[in-house]
Amino acid sequence: xxxxxxxxxxxxxxxxxxxxxxxxxxxxxxxxxxxxxxxxxxxxxxxxxxxxxxxxxxxxxxxxxxxxxxxxxxxxxxxxxxxxxxxxxxxxxxxxxxxxxxxxxxxxxxxxxxxxxxxxxxxxxxxxxxxxxxxxxxxxxxxxxxxxxxxxxxxxxxxxxxxxxxxxxxxxxxxxxxxxxxxxxxxxxxxxxxxxxxxxxxxxxxxxxxxxxxxxxxxxxxxxxxxxxxxxxxxxxxxxxxxxxxxxxxxxxxxxxxxxxxxxxxxxxxxxxxxxxxxxxxxxxxxxxxxxxxxxxxxxxxxxxxxxxxxxxxxxxxxxxxxxxxxxxxxxxxxxxxxxxxx
Numbered sequence: 001x002x003x004x005x006x007x008x009x010x011x012x013x014x015x016x017x018x019x020x021x022x023x024x025x026x027x028x029x030x031x032x033x034x035x036x037x038x039x040x041x042x043x044x045x046x047x048x049x050x051x052x053x054x055x056x057x058x059x060x061x062x063x064x065x066x067x068x069x070x071x072x073x074x075x076x077x078x079x080x081x082x083x084x085x086x087x088x089x090x091x092x093x094x095x096x097x098x099x100x101x102x103x104x105x106x107x108x109x110x111x112x113x114x115x116x117x118x119x120x121x122x123x124x125x126x127x128x129x130x131x132x133x134x135x136x137x138x139x140x141x142x143x144x145x146x147x148x149x150x151x152x153x154x155x156x157x158x159x160x161x162x163x164x165x166x167x168x169x170x171x172x173x174x175x176x177x178x179x180x181x182x183x184x185x186x187x188x189x190x191x192x193x194x195x196x197x198x199x200x201x202x203x204x205x206x207x208x209x210x211x212x213x214x215x216x217x218x219x220x221x222x223x224x225x226x227x228x229x230x231x232x233x234x235x236x237x238x239x240x241x242x243x244x245x246x247x248x249x250x251x252x253x254x255x256x257x258x259x260x261x262x263x264x265x266x267x268x269x270x271x272x273x274x275x276x277x278x279x280x281x282x283x284x285x286x287x288x289x290x291x292x293x294x295x296x297x298x299x300x301x302x303x304x305x306x307x308x309x310x311x312x313x314x315x316x317x318x319x320x321x322x323x324x325x326x327x328x329x330x331x332x333x334x335x336x337x338x339x340x341x342x343x
Contacts, residue, residue, distance in 0.1 A: 058083050061217055068252035073286055074213070074245040081215040086230035093233045094185070101186050104333050109193040112340045116194060159342050160221065160259035162250045163187050165202040165235055166268035167216070172237035176269050176306050179328035181235050183267060183304070186332035187339065188219060188229060194343070197221035199253050200228075203246040204238035205274035212275070213242055215249060221257075243272040244286035247301075251294035261342050263300045265335065269307025271316070287316050300342075304335065 061081040069075055165184060171177045184200055191198035202216040218235070219228035247266065254262040272283035291301050303317040306325045314322045323338070325331050 054083065057223055061220075064252065065215060065249045068249045069245055072245070072248060074242070074248070077212045077242070077245060078210055079213040079215070080211050081217055084216050084218060084231045084234040086227060086234065090230040090233040094230050097182055097185055098189070101182060101332055102189065105186050105189050105193070105336060108333065108336050108340060109190055112194055112343060116343060158260040159339075160197040160199075160254060160257040160262050161187065161191055161339055162199040162201070162254045162262070162264040164246055164250050164264065164266045165200070166241050166243070166266070166270070167202045167204040167236055167238045168241040168270065169237050169239055170270050170307065175328055177235065177237050179306060179331050180267050181232065183331040183335050184218075184232050184235065185229065186336050188232060190336045190339065196339070197257060197259065199250065200232065201246070201250055202235050203241065205240040205242040205278075207239050213245055214238070215246065220253070240274040241268070241270070241272055242274040242278055243268065244283065244290045247287065247290050247294070251290065251297070251299050254299055255294065255297045261300065262298055263302065263339065263342055264294075265302045265304060267304045267306065268313060269305070270309040271312040284312070284316050291317065302338065304331065306331065
């Protein structure tokens with residue numbers, strides 16, 4: 001995120017023009033007897049540490065992604081995991097979309113949050129040295145265990161959500177990309193309100209010979225950032241799609257989550273197709289094998305089909321995992337409500 005140059009300049013100007021030294025700085029005496037000045041609000045040093053951490057984070061994502069596919073048919077595919085940036089235009093686009101969507105999201109969240117509250121236990125543990133309930137019959141025992149206190153509340157539902165977005169070129173048609181972006185924003189904000197860990201990745205294939213698979217890590221609960229909402233605006237229609245590889249990488253991220261329920265939703269408009277021969281029955285078989293493998297690891301899959309290849313997507317995922325999104329305007333609220341059911 002870029003800082004406003006105006007704000008930095010005005011702050012520097014105000015500091016230079018201020019004559020009230022007592023407000024801005026204090027003095028002490030150095031070894032040579034000369035005064036040493038300490039700014040009350042020193043200018044921050046260039047955040048090299050933050051940049052280094054971001055580089056290390058990206059390297060870790062790339063390492064983990066390659067490890068996830070190392071024993072698959074995708075092991076020789078040249079892969080790059082990106083951490084998209086954002087700018088003022090991203091903020092403006094987010095503001096525009098959120099004004100429309102947030103009332104719906106908040107309404108659904110308001111009905112969901114009570115499900116996440118710990119139930120108040122009506123049972124008491126007796127024979128306690130302290131508590132909220134006095135047990136007169138215990139006095140005869142003279143062991144000072146005269147009280148009872150409520151048992152700890154039961155744990156709330158445990159859920160982690162992964163959202164995979166197909167960024168193939170065909171997503172640019174018929175308003176699909178806009179619908180996907182709105183849905184992603186809705187899921188992200190809903191999960192934040194409900195404190196649900198969320199991973200949101202986009203993917204495309206065959207950008208170049210040196211980058212046969214591209215993953216875009218827009219939001220990752222392992223490194224949460226409130227500015228991820230602006231990164232989501234970078235979702236684009238790009239090139240081909242290598243779905244099985246994307247599902248494997250996201251499945252691996254979710255499988256490492258400690259939550260009891262791990263839901264992976266794929267938003268896509270078509271069947272897999274990537275160079276050289278990742279298409280047809282070969283690609284479908286890979287996807288089905290990937291889904292079966294990660295279901296054994298505790299991942300629940302859902303496919304939101306928003307394009308012309310709904311029958312093929314249904315064939316790949318099966319009826320029980322298939323969501324037919326005919327009305328794209330319903331996609332954001334529909335996905336949020338589906339997620340709420342898993343709580």
